[in-house]
Amino acid sequence: MVRYLKAGLFILSGTCEQVSRLISDECDRPLTAEERWASRVHLAYCPQCHRFRVQVRHINSHLKEHRLAPGLSLKARDRIARRLEKLNS
Amino acid sequence: MSESDQPQQWLEQHGDALFAYAWRRVGEREVAEDLVQDTLLAAWKHRAKFRGDSTRRTWLIAILRRKIIDERRKRANMPTLGVLPEAGDWFNSRGRWKTKPASWGNDPVDACEMNDFRRVLAGCIDRLPEDQAAAFKLRAVREVSTQDCCKQLGVTTSNLGVRLYRARMALRRCLELGWFKTGPRSKPTPESKIGRVAPAK
Numbered sequence: 001m002v003r004y005l006k007a008g009l010f011i012l013s014g015t016c017e018q019v020s021r022l023i024s025d026e027c028d029r030p031l032t033a034e035e036r037w038a039s040r041v042h043l044a045y046c047p048q049c050h051r052f053r054v055q056v057r058h059i060n061s062h063l064k065e066h067r068l069a070p071g072l073s074l075k076a077r078d079r080i081a082r083r084l085e086k087l088n089s
Numbered sequence: 090m091s092e093s094d095q096p097q098q099w100l101e102q103h104g105d106a107l108f109a110y111a112w113r114r115v116g117e118r119e120v121a122e123d124l125v126q127d128t129l130l131a132a133w134k135h136r137a138k139f140r141g142d143s144t145r146r147t148w149l150i151a152i153l154r155r156k157i158i159d160e161r162r163k164r165a166n167m168p169t170l171g172v173l174p175e176a177g178d179w180f181n182s183r184g185r186w187k188t189k190p191a192s193w194g195n196d197p198v199d200a201c202e203m204n205d206f207r208r209v210l211a212g213c214i215d216r217l218p219e220d221q222a223a224a225f226k227l228r229a230v231r232e233v234s235t236q237d238c239c240k241q242l243g244v245t246t247s248n249l250g251v252r253l254y255r256a257r258m259a260l261r262r263c264l265e266l267g268w269f270k271t272g273p274r275s276k277p278t279p280e281s282k283i284g285r286v287a288p289a290k
Contacts, residue, residue, distance in 0.1 A: 015184025024254040028228060028235050029246075051190040055261050058193065062210060063230050071105035076122035080104065080129060084096035087133055 007034045014038040016049050023053045027060060096133045103149050104129070110150055114157050117211040117230075124160060128153040179258055190261065193269050206268060213263035221256040224249055229256075 011034065014022075019042040022035050031039065043050050072080070107128055111121035132139075132152050139148050181187050214222060214230075224242060227233045228249070233241070239249050 015180070016186050017180040017184040020179075020258070021250075021254050024257045025250055027257075028250065028253060048186045048189045051192065052261065055190060055193060055264075056257055059210070059257070059260055059264070060229065062207060072108045072122060072125065073118070076126070077100065077104060080100055080122075080126045081097055083126060083130055084100060084133060087130060088096050 010034060011038045011041055014042045016042075016046060019043070019046070019049050020052055023049065023056055027056065096129070099129055099133065099145075099149070103146050106146060107149060107153050111153060111157060115160065115211075117207065117214075119207050120160065120211060124153060124156045127156050131156075188262075191265055191269060193265075209268045210260075210264065213260050213267060216263065217256050217259055221252050221259065224252040225256040225260075228253055 010018075019039055022031060022039045025031065025035075026039070043053065104125060107125045108121055111124040111128075112118065115121050115124065128149060132149055139145065143151075179187060214225060217225060220242075224238065224244075227238045227241060228235065235246060235249065239246055242249065244252070
């Protein structure tokens with residue numbers, strides 16, 4: 001019973017500091033049901049934390065694109081080829 | 090025509106391998122691509138010096154390694170962003186944001202600015218404290234699993250979480266100062282005087 005009360009309190013009264021930590025944690029591990037609800041409830045009324053979440057995802061999206069390409073991009077390949085050709089001529 | 094007569098063939102045969110080598114060490118695509126370009130240009134310019142004692146790829150990688158060391162030195166000499174607040178200092182005693190996150194707009198980074206943005210992002214990652222940078226590069230850039238990150242860094246899961254959290258908070262603020270203008274809703278802080286961060290290269 002006490003456990004449920006504690007969980008309910010956490011869900012309803014999560015602070016920006018606690019929820020921003022959850023936003024970071026959700027990039028690295030699945031949140032517990034209690035954490036997920038705390039995050040959802042808080043994000044519904046806190047535009048700052050919502051913005052923080054968007055920004056963290058934005059940073060992640062740029063980092064992921066780095067990882068996806070296993071070799072030189074076509075753009076870089078063309079640029080290097082042109083520079084080599086210029087040097088050779 | 091032999092391989093040495095065609096710089097394009099160097100690019101075809103060794104470009105991806107050089108890129109993979111550089112990327113694993115610097116962690117950023119644009120920087121790695123520039124390093125590959127510098128390596129191939131330098132190697133072609135001094136191709137007469139290649140004596141054939143090793144394979145051409147080994148020779149190219151030796152040049153690339155020197156370029157990577159130069160790049161790291163260059164970054165080490167860059168002006169520092171200043172001390173960003175500790176994670177706890179982002180919030181007041183009631184756990185609310187002290188400096189509210191500024192808006193980055195609907196389309197924060199224009200496609201043509203993408204490369205510059207990533208350089209600033211790379212610069213920000215480099216400015217993180219060493220323990221946070223190591224954790225962030227492993228987990229967020231190389232996407233190593235949380236468990237493997239803990240093993241490699243010798244920390245607990247909760248400690249890793251703290252490092253990553255601090256890194257994300259600092260990166261977000263660094264980008265706000267270095268790339269996005271601080272929004273009107275943010276209160277002025279001493280760090281806002283630091284100004285725009287120079288791109289990583």
